[in-house]
Amino acid sequence: MARANDEAAALIQELADLLSITGGDAFKIRAYEKAARAVAGHPEDIAGMDLAALKRIPTVGEAIAKKLLDYTETGTIRQVEALRAEIPASVRTLTGVPGLGPKKALQLYRELGIASVDELAAALDEGRLHGVKGFGPKSEENIRHGIEVLRQKGDRVLVGTAAELAERVVEALAPLAERIAHAGSLRRMRETIGDVDVLAASDDPRPLMEAFTALPFVTEVVAGGDKKTSVRTFRGPDIDLRVVPPDSWGAALQYFTGSQAHNVRTREIAVRAGLKLSEYGLFTASGERLASATEEEVYGRLGLPWIPPTLREDTGEIEAALKGALPDVVTVEDITGDLHSHTDLTDGRASLEEMVEAAAARGLTYYAITDHAPDLAMHRMTDAKMLAQRERVRELQKDYPGLVLLHGTELNIGPDGSVDWDADFLAGFDVCVASIHSHFAQDPADTTRRLITACENPHVNVIGHPTARQIGRRAQVQADWDEVFRAAARTGTAMEVNCFPDRLDLPADLIRRALRLGVKFAVDTDAHSVEDMRNIRFGVGTAQRGWLTPDDVITTWPLPRLRDFLAKKTT
């Protein structure tokens, strides 16, 4: 179920958008935007909070607290309703067209009565923009194109897709740059990516820009300068290439990694110290450069430790850094095992032998094979097939002295919380993952009970991809997550962080909520092929965004500690 926080944050954000269209004070607008982010990221549910509690949320003062109270009491915010009456909410959608901001959107509405993207397209066709002040022939063409981009590209791509594209750009341009790397939301490992940002260091940007625009998948150059070039790609995201002098590398990487909200905070810290921070470095008032070569140096001169990119969202990392309380987040190198994988016995594409060989090559110390159980009838699993696989796993173990093979299964959680086999058969597995694969639209109270029942099963060790979402295709199942997490913590059941780019499940915001309730996590690839094992970086990135340390993640633990965790369920 959508938390009150998310709906309230959306309303505050809408208030900011509508005020920016009607020409409200820019600083007031920014205050609303900051508060919207803070409310969305606040771990406690705002439903039921009183004014004093609401004001304790950072960036929420008296005025916004009252608006939040208005929301929790009436389901809406009066000022938003009033502004909607003045400006149709659909005018907001005009600012979604690249190149159209609040000022021009308002102008189009006031002068031509345009209140939606469709109306804008029609006005263009009828030539009604001719002669409107500020809209020359070039603007018309850009808006026309912007509408097309908005309509066909949809919006964001999965992090895996963006990572592949970024790798191709970096590889192609590396010979022409002193340094080159991806930055932006991809470096922060957001689950979906709008634009791919690539940063290069060179004293001679021209050859880089020329090679960049000549890449085979580039279809159009949107903006081309000496320092920045933006391109559109064939059925992919836009790519920005920024080129900076080599001695600005650290400051530039810090800046272009973002997030924008994080950067605002770091620049505010600089201003308070009488300094100026830009992508070229940290400078004194007289222009003397204090730091710029590395990110560590830049953060250091601001009095901060280096902050992992995955935390840079202004959701508490600045405060934690100032207090010396940043989490020592889990890394790919910390991962010692994998508790969820498939073979061609069910829907995997590689044999048991190939998967085990790949797990050994990853340098894991333990690896669980967890093929699907009989309730997913399409995979035609039987008791006999599962026991035969177990025999084969035990035989294979002899060939892998450095890798402990675990035999497990991925159970199906039925609508009532039951799983495929009875306790006797389940007791034969080393580890059991249990996941939801159907009945996604159940009543939230039923889904909550369903997941709690699965946690209470003494043989279920891990809840696989707990929300069952598929990014861009299937919404999360609705449940009272805090209740589910309490049950997981109480019963010693780990929540999975599934590494598939279209799952990333649990999502980072739910990870943070679960963490506060004492839950442990299993970062698992759910690999169906050898290649899928590379997805571990996306799951670890998601775990980092959830502020997880190695201690929170059972798949970083040495085998004896893991075995204790698994054993505690049944005793």
Add this chain to the structure above:
DNA sequence: GCCGTTTTCGGCCCGACTGTTTTCAGTCG
């Protein structure tokens, strides 16, 4: 509208690029 190791008022991040504006506003990140 928020906030305070320059405090309760006066600030609030910084730069690149575009188009049409003859000196810069709007947009974007």
